[in-house]
Amino acid sequence: MSEKVTAVSKTETPSKPTSWDLRGWMARVEELGELKHVSGAHWDVELGGIAEINNRQRGPSLLFDDIADYPSGYRVLTGTTGSATRLAATLALPTNLSDAQLVQLLRGKPQEWENQSSEFPPEYVDTGPILENVKSGDEINLLEFPVPKWHELDGGRYIGTGSVVVTKDLNSDWINLGAYRMMVHDEKTCALNMVAGKHGRQQLDRYFSEGKPFPVVVSIGHHPLLFLFAGLEVSYGISEYNYVGGILGEPVQVIKGEVTGLPMPAASELVLEGWCQPGNFKMEGPLGEFHGYYSATEKGAPVLEVERVYHRNNPIILGTPPAKPPHDYSYSKSVMRSAMLHEALEKAGVPGVVGCWADEVGGARMLLVVAIKQGYQGHARQAGLIASQCHVGAYLGRYVIVVDEDIDPSNLENVMWAVVTRSDPVRDIEFIHRAWGSKGDPQRVTFEQKVPYNTRAIIDACRAYEYLDVFPPVAEASPELEKKLRKKWKDVLGS
Ligand SMILES: Cc1cc2nc3c(=O)[nH]c(=O)nc-3n(C[C@H](O)[C@H](O)[C@H](O)COP(=O)(O)O)c2cc1C
Missing domain, CATH: 2.30.110.10 (Electron Transport, Fmn-binding Protein; Chain A)
Incomplete structure (x- = not known):
């Protein structure tokens, strides 16, 4: 297009600004x-x-x-x-x-x-x-x-x-x-x-x-x-x-x-x-x-x-151009989808959900993290499987990670620490085959199915429920000790 286009106004309706403007x-x-x-x-x-x-x-x-x-x-x-x-x-x-x-x-x-x-x-x-x-x-x-x-x-x-x-x-x-x-x-x-x-x-x-x-x-x-x-x-x-x-x-x-x-x-x-x-x-x-x-x-x-x-x-x-994250709308979709996922899990009857996060690295879809306070055997699997299949999480997901309540689901470093220390790969990764995938999946080229199914992994990165009482304690300062040290050693540790 090389010629300049001129705007022609047919009607001069006054443009009253509204909160919808x-x-x-x-x-x-x-x-x-x-x-x-x-x-x-x-x-x-x-x-x-x-x-x-x-x-x-x-x-x-x-x-x-x-x-x-x-x-x-x-x-x-x-x-x-x-x-x-x-x-x-x-x-x-x-x-x-x-x-x-x-x-x-x-x-x-x-x-x-x-x-x-x-x-x-x-x-x-x-x-x-x-x-x-x-x-x-x-x-x-x-x-x-x-x-x-x-x-x-x-x-x-x-x-x-x-x-x-x-x-x-x-x-x-x-x-x-x-x-x-x-x-x-x-x-x-x-x-x-x-x-x-x-x-x-x-x-x-x-x-x-x-x-x-x-x-x-x-x-x-x-x-x-x-x-x-x-x-x-x-x-x-x-x-x-x-x-x-x-x-x-x-x-x-x-x-x-x-x-x-x-x-x-x-x-x-x-x-x-x-x-x-x-x-x-x-x-x-x-x-x-x-x-x-x-x-x-x-x-x-x-x-x-x-x-x-x-x-x-x-x-x-x-214009909201997508791209390799973080992109135009990955932040807002991450925040909003996290709130919606939390609600979807509660609506589905999953108790003890303390936090959810649809991380930007997966474009707020392909990596969902759910933090729960485990209440019974099977609780973590229940949360993970539902997160992967409820309306918010069903389309083009890939990984759902379930962590205990001491892990901040939006802190990827902490989430991965839980994965490597609390999950046993053979025991704690569940797969769902033939889930709702997309022609837009970058791995589509490797899939053989005629229609775009995809596969999901639910990683249960919670401490095994039946061993909660004997699982080793976390090697970090207790909140009380940290508070005391921060107060006393402000010049070293900052506020
Ligand atoms: C910028 C942007 C582009 C999107 N492009 C598409 C698209 O091309 N096709 C599609 O099906 N969904 C696309 N989506 C996702 C849908 O908007 C989203 O799944 C939404 O829930 C669809 O609404 P519906 O379920 O009411 O149809 C896009 C989302 C955003 C934010």
Whole structure:
């Protein structure tokens, strides 16, 4: 794309800022000193490379403007949930918390949010900032927007990374929101890579099985809270619109799409609307993925044929490029999925769970750690097996490690110390075969099955229950002695 594109405003709807406005979120985060402006980067690998390195360094959120080939004001925002401060700002929680305090504060929250979700259905309104520009027919060109090619070996330009895909169940009113990667094929079509088994994909399959086109709206820029929960395992049948409405304590305002009638966020920056037609699948990828490797779909992904584009003046794409962790959203997914896993285990009746951690090294999926206070024989296996198969942990997991309550599950060094000292490899590693894997698994090339199953290992790194009373004591200063020594030897040990 070499020509400059000029934004045309069809309607001048006043853009009233709401708590659901990405721009309001940016103002808040800038105030907190965690937003940086970047001018002049190229959409072809440069922007993505800067974002990747910045995320790896745990830098601020970056707002890219004056992107090569595009008009000033057409922007891309990255790194929105990469720190405790930004994640807390997104969740409307206090922003002065440490990582550990944030995790602590989130204990019990997912259940609270789920419980109150029914009270916050989205509110349908007639107008909003998203209607500033409405385009159809020949006016539609997905590359009118500065869609990045994020990584060097990506197969194309991905408009959907931080996207929120809104779909509806065929036989009920359930509206689902999911984050699925979306590669631009051409001016009017893009891939919608919904993995088999995901809620959005289950909805698509039901339409296709009856030979019906699947209606879709996709928000490409929005408050990061929508993205956060579109990309997390909210329970089947619950709309993420309701769920996030409950978190902010006010309903998400939505507008019915002209073509499909599906609800799009009224304060969205950019929305695509259209249909996936039964049988229309096309190869997409590869894309540098959350586990740190490139992956492609082997049999192609559904194609979204775009019939309307809606956008605010000077729209902002919410970009959340995955990569080798730590990446754009590994921190926030790690914190959130840990809280959700804790709750899932308690809901499943596992007692004595003292902590859970979905470590960033596994992209918050492939390594889960559960700390328990053992209460009976078989307790550790129960916790590990359920963690590996509950909704939060079922997809593309690899290892679950169960540790005793004296081990901090988020401290990988301590976790591995427990593994090497308390587990016996022959006795304490359980395998699950033919679990829910993915075509995106980097080890897929080594698997022989026709469909992407994968294998799980549950490592029971707890002291064997029947030997708890004779297991050797840990050789470290007791908390009382440490406290005394720290007080007396402050100049040597620090505070
Ligand atoms: C940035 C990002 C990209 C994602 N890309 C995909 C994808 O391409 N396909 C997919 O099935 N899931 C993808 N996911 C994971 C899903 O969003 C996640 O599993 C979510 O729970 C799916 O929602 P659903 O179960 O309501 O369908 C992605 C998540 C994030 C955060």
